[in-house]
Amino acid sequence: MYLRKQVKLSWSTVNRIECLIDVYTSDGPLQTPDICPVLNKSSVPLSESETSLLSKGLNFCPTPHEVDGKQVREDTRAFFRRLRLKEHFSRKNSDDDSYDSSQPQLYDLEKHKLYRPKSNLEPAPGKCGALESYIDAVVSDIEKLLSMPDKAPDNLSKEERSALQSLKNRDDIVIKKADKGSTVVVLDIKAYMAEAHRQLSDERFYKKLDSDFTKEFSTAITKTLHEMFENNGIGINVYETLNPIDCRPGQFYLLHKEGMPGRPIVSAIRHPTEKISEYIDLHLRPHVENLPSYLKDTTDYINKTPSTSLPDHTLLVTMDVTSLYTNIPHDEGIEACREVWDNTTSTLIDGEIEFSLHTKPTDSHLYLMPTSCHPQHTFKGVPKGLATRTRRICSSPALYQEQSSLLKSHLCNRGYKAHNVQTAIDEMAGHDRQNL
Known part of the structure; x- marks a missing residue:
């Protein structure tokens, strides 16, 4: 039987x-x-559970052990406020509708979304019955979920949970995303720091300072902004937004790139120049988009590339510039920015090319x-x-x-x-x- x-x-x-x-x-x-999704370039062997954990990707979110009910309620209240604001302003004829944010005027940016002061307006509930019914239903569902004693099933095994804690406590390795593709790279911290020090010692691109000049940079920027405000070059909203407060130095790190020791990245988040860089970008972007060589993304490239009657013996050529941004002379870069204001666009000649998706061989x-x-x-x-x-x-x-x-x-x-x-x-x- x-x-x-x-x-x-x-x-x-x-x-x-x-x-x-x-x-x-x-x-x-x-x-x-x-393709192995985890590239271990370190001298430390990874366990099977550590490799399994890292192969889930660096954007994988483990199931939380506990749900923060207070935070959930605060987030939903903020969400409801945005809904009510959207409904509130949809019924108003705002003068802002005529403002074209894609073409900012140099002396009229006070109404731009980047520089408008944050509003504390709280629209009164009850003006839209359908919206309030939806909000009530969401609140009811969330409260039911928060009151349920059962926890969601863990999306990590016990071994992977242990591996997560083990990797967090290690100080002899560094885990980074590869420069291209989604491969997770594990490096020895000593080798990583040695390579970072080697690149930062290259005086062609970096200059060692005797102290932290963040405060001095912030002061100089504030002084220049104040002069612009006094001379009616910028308004009060722009001045207060661009004024650097609670700044920190740029953060340098490396990304693994096949065939080279490491690709240097300098994060300017909270750097004194972060906001004024955004301001410059806002003004340059419309002119850059009108340059004959401008390509926004892959879709833009495909749309601008010839589609019929490509001449015989046509050669398709690509090129790359090594260390492009660090090799741009500052004075010439500034002069080039000045020259783009009056440039015009050009058109392409008819041709024929087939397009297909390309991914790097190392993309996991x-x-x-x-x-x-x-x-x-x-x-x-x-x-x-x-x-x-x-x-x-x-x-x-x-x-x-x-x-x-x-x-x-x-x-x-x-x-x-x-x-x-x-x-x-x-x-x-x-x-x-x-x-x-």
């Missing part, structure tokens, strides 16, 4: 089986590059896993967003089918349901890529 054992499969196992069935019943198994495609503690709508948007990008880039249905099949395989490997991914792919297949 044989007994049939009932086996309960986890959702991740069901998804994986579903993906395998779907993949192997099409035109044979898809060939995807065998660590898309956000459905087991991450994110809102459920996030996981609905991931396949659709990636399918939209693929359709927008691929110039023919055959190329789209080829790349979307690879995309489906990558997403299934991350735990997405095959039919959900296919639905997003099919939806985008019916769209004209130039309208996306």
Whole structure:
């Protein structure tokens, strides 16, 4: 006599089986590059649980042990305020409607969203019955959820939880995202610091200071802004927004890049020049977008590239500049900015090129896993967003089918349901890529 054992499969196992069935019943198994999502360049061996944890990606969100009810209620109240504000101003004929924020005037920025003082307006509830009914329903649902004693299932195993704590307590390694792609890189902290010191010692690009000049820089910027305000060059809103307060030095770090020791990044968040850089960008952007060589992104490149009658023996050429920004002379850079104000655009000649999606060989495609503690709508948007990008880039249905099949395989490997991914792919297949 044989007994049939009932086996309960986890959702991740069901998804994986579903993906395998779907993949192997099409035109044979898809060939995807065998890329390790975790690149251990350190001398420290990683355990299986540590590798499993890091392979989930650096944007993976573990399930919290406890829900902060107070914070949830504060966040929902702020959300309700934004809804009421949106409803409140939708019924008003604001003078701001005629203001074109994409073309800021040099002396009239007081109404721009970047420089308007933050409002403390609290619209009175009850003006829109439908909105208030929605808010009441959301409040009721949230209170029910907060009162439930059962905790959400942990999306990490006990071993991965232990690995998370172990990696947090280590001081001999540094964990970073790779410069391109989504690979997680583990480096020895001593080697990382030695490389950072080597690059910072290059006097062609960096100059060592005897002390922290952050306060002096802030004072000089404040003085210049005050002079501009006194001379009616800027208004009070712009002055108060650009005035540097509670600043810190720039933060230097390295990203691993294949074929080079490390790519230097300097974060200017809270640096004295952060806000005035944003101000300059606001004025330069409309002129930069009118330059003949300007390309906003991949979609802009595809739209501007010739599509028919490409001459025979045409060569497609790409080039790159080593250390572009650090090699731009400041004086010449400023002079170039002055010259762009009156430049005009030019058009392209007809031609014909096929476009397809390209990813780096080192890209491990660590898309956000459905087991991450994110809102459920996030996981609905991931396949659709990636399918939209693929359709927008691929110039023919055959190329789209080829790349979307690879995309489906990558997403299934991350735990997405095959039919959900296919639905997003099919939806985008019916769209004209130039309208996306």
